[in-house]
Amino acid sequence: MxxxxxxxxxxxxxxxxxxxxxxxxxxxxxxxxxxxxxxxxxxxxxxxxxxxxxxxxxxxxxxxxxxxxxxxxxxxxxxxxxxxxxxxxxxxxxxxxxxxxxxxxxxxxxxxxxxxxxxxxxxxxxxxxxxxxxxxxxxxxxxxxxxxxxxxxxxxxxxxxxxxxxxxxxxxxxxxxxxxxxxxEPEVAAAAASENVSSLSPIDLRKKIVQITLEKKKLTGVMARVGLVLDISGSMQNLYKNGTVQEVVERILAVACKFDDNGTLDVWIYDNEFSRLPSASENDIDQYVQKHVINNKNIHKFGRNNEPPVMMDVIRKYTVEEDSPLPVFLVFINDGGVVKPIKKVITDSAVQPIFWQFVGIGHSDFEVLKKLDAMEGRIVDNANFIHIEDIASISDEQLYHLLLNEFPVWLKEAANKRIIRK
CATH class of the missing domain: 2.60.60.30 (sav2460 like domains)
Incomplete structure (x- = not known):
């Protein structure tokens, strides 16, 4: 009608x-x-x-x-x-x-x-x-x-x-x-909105767009550790080969540059096994995926999905190995087929200073991830899911808006529950 x-x-x-x-x-x-x-x-x-x-x-x-x-x-x-x-x-x-x-x-x-x-x-x-x-x-x-x-x-x-x-x-x-x-509006917004951006490197332009997004969402001054988990199951093979995953790492690195005090992005990959990769930074982002994933014979690639082991390693890194009062913004890229036990990991980690931002790409139905907001038994809602069918075609402005949409709500609720410091 x-x-x-x-x-x-x-x-x-x-x-x-x-x-x-x-x-x-x-x-x-x-x-x-x-x-x-x-x-x-x-x-x-x-x-x-x-x-x-x-x-x-x-x-x-x-x-x-x-x-x-x-x-x-x-x-x-x-x-x-x-x-x-x-x-x-x-x-x-x-x-x-x-x-x-x-x-x-x-x-x-x-x-x-x-x-x-x-x-x-x-x-x-x-x-x-x-x-x-x-x-x-x-x-x-x-x-x-x-x-x-x-x-x-x-x-x-x-x-x-x-x-x-x-x-x-x-x-x-x-x-x-x-x-x-x-x-x-800060000067950075004017710079990003102007037409004279041809002299900026891709990472510098993306950092300016992230800054504008942080301004709009009242997140300026927030410090957080930033991590990225990448699905490397069999259905992701083409996205690694055509450069899409490299582009994803570069785009999330811009968020880390604004949130993280040392400007680095922690990276994991997983299929039915998982690996921690070297942290990504502006100095070594060029050909990062090619060097550390595709050319790395020690990395298990293109198997089946199994999310809980890599999620437990994320928790271990941020709460045991590197315990810190800073919150964690964790972006989790998946193209479908997550196992149902991830719900228990998310529920159990609700008391930890970790916010899980799941990003579904491709055409799967993402039945488990779509129900994250309705999960009960958590002290706070510590996870969000967004679905982007073609992540290569979405603009940086849209991507950062979607990624950072629920994070401010969690920060407020987690601070009220003393999970993180106010």
Whole structure:
């Protein structure tokens, strides 16, 4: 069903819908543009009662987990999940918005984007309930209220709004009763957004993009050890040979350069066996995979999957061999077929200062990894999963946004539980 502007639609009346996914998409017609989706949880007065009711990349989960800002899935750019039974009684309405990042300084406007849409899915089965294309008439606006979910006589309905705002995110926050501090973008953002990037090396450019992502997610000043676990089972063989895995190592190294005090990336590979590789750094990243994996006869390659042994070695390194108060951001690349015992390892390690960011690549269903958020018996949610079918085709900006989306939430919860220092 395609909605028209101003159209309202019943969602829960006569149905058992409880898990909703709002998927956002757009196309850029001007380079350097960055758009972010968000939502505001509103009372019956039409206002946010507290700052935590603004859900966006910097605060990706509401209290109790009823609303979550999710990484993109498939062709959509960003997504927001709403679990209706978990919503607070004081939430009468949820406004869904998109804004252009740093629009005023960079001179970007909504006319620089096209094909803006939002579509709602049944989160339990992936069925599309409706789609609303709202982006054809905008000119100099820098923010849009795409639509709103609202409660009427005990049932939830959706209103297709498509209303533009001038003044970007600050204007939206003011409209919904929140105060916003002036956001002074650092010089590094201006450098990365400028067109004069031809003189930068790939790693330097990626570090600047990581810095912008850290600014957006309020992670500047955070120190963390960074590790990377790479699947080297049989189905990964072509990705090693065509340079995709080398590119992955280089992209994650840029994160380590910003988080880690010594700018190094710890690396493991595994199939049914595992190996610790020499740490990667800017000085030796060239041909890293060729030298340390493909040409290394001591490395077991292209067997079957067995994740728990390498995960236990990760835990051993960071909690026994190199015990430190610094948290660990661990990126785990897998192309499907993980064994179910990883759930016990993740549950048992929830008391440790390790956040597991799983990245599924390729076309497997990732049944086990998709259920990470629903795993019970943990003091904190210490793992996240994102699915990227073709990791070679996703931009650095998108990749870093997805990788770092849940890490801030874990840092806060882990600090509250004294798993890491505040």
């Amino acid at each position: 395609n909605l028209l502007k101003g159209q309202k639609i019943d969602l829960t009346k006569g149905s058992n819908l409880s898990n909703l996914h709002l998927q956002f998409g757009w196309t850029f017609t001007k380079s350097g543009l960055s758009i972010d989706a968000a939502c505001f949880l509103l009372s019956n007065k039409g206002l946010c009662e507290k700052d935590e009711d603004f859900i966006f990349y910097g605060n990706p989960s509401s209290e109790g987990g009823a609303v979550k800002h999710l990484p993109n899935q498939g062709a959509d750019k960003e997504a927001i999940q709403i679990l209706l039974p978990k919503l607070s009684e004081r939430t009468a309405k949820i406004a869904f918005t998109v804004t252009i990042h740093d629009a005023e300084r960079l001179g970007h406007r909504m006319k620089d984007a096209s094909e803006l849409y939002v579509r709602m899915l049944n989160g339990d089965n992936g069925q599309e309930l409706f789609r609303f294309d709202y982006g054809s008439d905008f000119m100099n606006e820098t923010a849009v209220v795409a639509g709103e979910l609202y409660k009427h006589q005990g049932e939830w309905k959706f209103n297709a709004i498509g209303s533009g705002f001038h003044g970007g995110l600050a204007a939206l926050c003011t409209n919904f009763g929140l105060e916003v501090e002036e956001d002074a």
